[in-house]
Amino acid sequence: xxxQQKTLAVIAEISGRAAxxxxxxxxxxxxxxIDSPKALRLLLQLEDEVGVEISDEQAAAMHTVGxxxxxxxxx
Amino acid sequence: MPCAPETLVEALERxxxxxxxxxxxxxxxxxxxxxxxxxxxxxxxxxxxxxQLAGLGAGRTEPxxxxxxxxxxxxxxxxxxxxxxxxxxxxxxxxAMGTGSAQLKRLQDTAERLACRVLxxxxxxxxxxxxxxFETLHRIAVxxxxxxxxxxxxxxxxxxxxxxxxxxxxxLTSGSTGLPKAVVIPHRAALHNTRAIDRxxxxxxxxxxSEVLACxxxxxxxxxxxxLVGGLIYALTHGHDLWLISPKTFLARPQVWLRELGRxxxxxxxxxxxxYQTCVERVSADQLEGANLSLWRSxxxxxxxxxxxxxxxxxxxxAARGFDARALQPCYGLAESxxxxxxxxxxxxxxxxxxxxxxxxxxxxxALGEPIIDTRxxxxxxxxxxxxxxxxxxxxAKGPSNFTGYYNDPAASAESLCDGWLxxxxxxxxxxxxxxxxxxxxxxxxxxxxNIMPHELEWCAEAVTGSGGTTRSGAxxxxxxxxxxxxxxxxxxxxxxxxxxxxxxxxxxVRVGRELGLxxxxxxxxxxxALPKTTSGKVQRRELKTLYLDGRLERVxxxxxxxxx
Numbered sequence: 310x311x312x313q314q315k316t317l318a319v320i321a322e323i324s325g326r327a328a329x330x331x332x333x334x335x336x337x338x339x340x341x342x343i344d345s346p347k348a349l350r351l352l353l354q355l356e357d358e359v360g361v362e363i364s365d366e367q368a369a370a371m372h373t374v375g376x377x378x379x380x381x382x383x384x
Numbered sequence: 385m386p387c388a389p390e391t392l393v394e395a396l397e398r399x400x401x402x403x404x405x406x407x408x409x410x411x412x413x414x415x416x417x418x419x420x421x422x423x424x425x426x427x428x429x430x431x432x433x434x435x436q437l438a439g440l441g442a443g444r445t446e447p448x449x450x451x452x453x454x455x456x457x458x459x460x461x462x463x464x465x466x467x468x469x470x471x472x473x474x475x476x477x478x479x480a481m482g483t484g485s486a487q488l489k490r491l492q493d494t495a496e497r498l499a500c501r502v503l504x505x506x507x508x509x510x511x512x513x514x515x516x517x518f519e520t521l522h523r524i525a526v527x528x529x530x531x532x533x534x535x536x537x538x539x540x541x542x543x544x545x546x547x548x549x550x551x552x553x554x555x556l557t558s559g560s561t562g563l564p565k566a567v568v569i570p571h572r573a574a575l576h577n578t579r580a581i582d583r584x585x586x587x588x589x590x591x592x593x594s595e596v597l598a599c600x601x602x603x604x605x606x607x608x609x610x611x612l613v614g615g616l617i618y619a620l621t622h623g624h625d626l627w628l629i630s631p632k633t634f635l636a637r638p639q640v641w642l643r644e645l646g647r648x649x650x651x652x653x654x655x656x657x658x659x660y661q662t663c664v665e666r667v668s669a670d671q672l673e674g675a676n677l678s679l680w681r682s683x684x685x686x687x688x689x690x691x692x693x694x695x696x697x698x699x700x701x702x703a704a705r706g707f708d709a710r711a712l713q714p715c716y717g718l719a720e721s722x723x724x725x726x727x728x729x730x731x732x733x734x735x736x737x738x739x740x741x742x743x744x745x746x747x748x749x750x751a752l753g754e755p756i757i758d759t760r761x762x763x764x765x766x767x768x769x770x771x772x773x774x775x776x777x778x779x780x781a782k783g784p785s786n787f788t789g790y791y792n793d794p795a796a797s798a799e800s801l802c803d804g805w806l807x808x809x810x811x812x813x814x815x816x817x818x819x820x821x822x823x824x825x826x827x828x829x830x831x832x833x834x835n836i837m838p839h840e841l842e843w844c845a846e847a848v849t850g851s852g853g854t855t856r857s858g859a860x861x862x863x864x865x866x867x868x869x870x871x872x873x874x875x876x877x878x879x880x881x882x883x884x885x886x887x888x889x890x891x892x893x894v895r896v897g898r899e900l901g902l903x904x905x906x907x908x909x910x911x912x913x914a915l916p917k918t919t920s921g922k923v924q925r926r927e928l929k930t931l932y933l934d935g936r937l938e939r940v941x942x943x944x945x946x947x948x949x
Contacts, residue, residue, distance in 0.1 A: 336893075336894050336897050336898070337897070338893075338896075338897025338898065338901055338902065338903055339890070339893035339894045339896070339897035339898075339903070339904075340893075342903040343903070344831075344832070344901055344902060344903055345635075345834075345901040345902075346635040346662070346832060348901060349632050349635045349636050350635060350636055352636075353636040353637075365508065366508050372894075372897075372898050
């Protein structure tokens, strides 16, 4: 699995949706029910499983699946 | 012959003398390593930090806002402020993803309400506050590094002699109207409440908790009363070891909390229902190999409605690790009573009563125990008369742990505190000498242990529905059996074009999601004027919730295929 696919897998696990259902334009909270506690888990799992670190500042600007994929894609 | 301590600093000085090896440890993000300081070291650090805060201009009786995560900087500065008679007030630092601007707004509003001149936050906060609209914040915000580099004024620490009735610190709350306020806690109340906590926790154990328990393990944020008073201040004044995990670490790795509870001798932990529920959802007994949870003698549960389902599931899961369900100890309190008002004292675990319930009301309620020492609890009808046992009314309390008022807000103080009696804003009844809660009068949402003020959701909704303030909204929480409390917004729309409704409803969800990190259980759009209001135009949230649950509100319909909410 490449990084993008791994990222989708992590988001799928945390949101409880199938990876295939997750679209880049989806809002993390409004569409995937990812509240603050789940967002923290997401950040940590992305670090552990995808190997990409996301700082608090970078995280504060991420609202959609696409925002995360963009960040991952650059690394 | 030393006198009993009259102030928090005296209490810490006594702890440093009597328990020089005791102390506080703070875990890192992975929950593997910790940084520990003994009580004598903590005292010394506090005095140094106080001298630096004084050098920065923090004045006696003036508030100092601390927007920092769990860590030694926060503890040093909090205690440092107390050492110079400044009033520390902890406020949450930024949350996780995409929640920047709501936090900035909250910080600025609070700073203006408190006329605060010093706010210690992260470097990032200072930079972010440089944008238009946040001039107050930009002016008063400093970083920890700024504080550490200030020329210290140790004389300010030496010269300061607090008295029993002086204000020790402030706690932020939303009170009964849902608008942010700062609860004034004098030394007298803080010391009384921690003594009451020591007795309350210890009652089922037949002794003072600090005599039989070796440590406390807490992950609660220090900007929350249960974390600050039940975790930090209780340990500082009573000398047991405190193991601190940041809320972030707990949420990322909840097993760390449980692991530590089974490791350091007889332990106590304060936590909201949400913490126990998180462990049920995410921690298996296998992950805790080697942990001996029979050491966890007091599993306090409070700060939000106790869910019997969660308690049962938790007990079953962790029995395999020695957890005894009788360790679960419900309790009740609020920032206005410093922290604690009532504790279960029977030591028989979670006990419940079944009620005939209306829509949205719990049918199984949990015994929260007896009032703390020197304190009376009364249930009152709307007209003020005391209600007999078994009948539901508003919970009032009077005792030495009560706050003295809201900072800079005599009107709000007068509403909540009358003749020494605190109107808690909660609903409940007394039976067999024990308190049971059934609901809440005050406009507050408590979602996953976090206090959320309805106006913040309403601002988001009204930013979307616009109309120059002629369309209003109301936010409240509803209780679901398996999800606990969830947020609902009902918003008026003017000229509801069916084609627009789906987009409006979605936009509200997106805004609330981005600004507050909060998913919504429902967004209901209604005609303009449909929300119940007072004669002055204020939305009556409680009445709105009743209408919503009774199905007496009419949802405006979207065009076919759309979602009106």
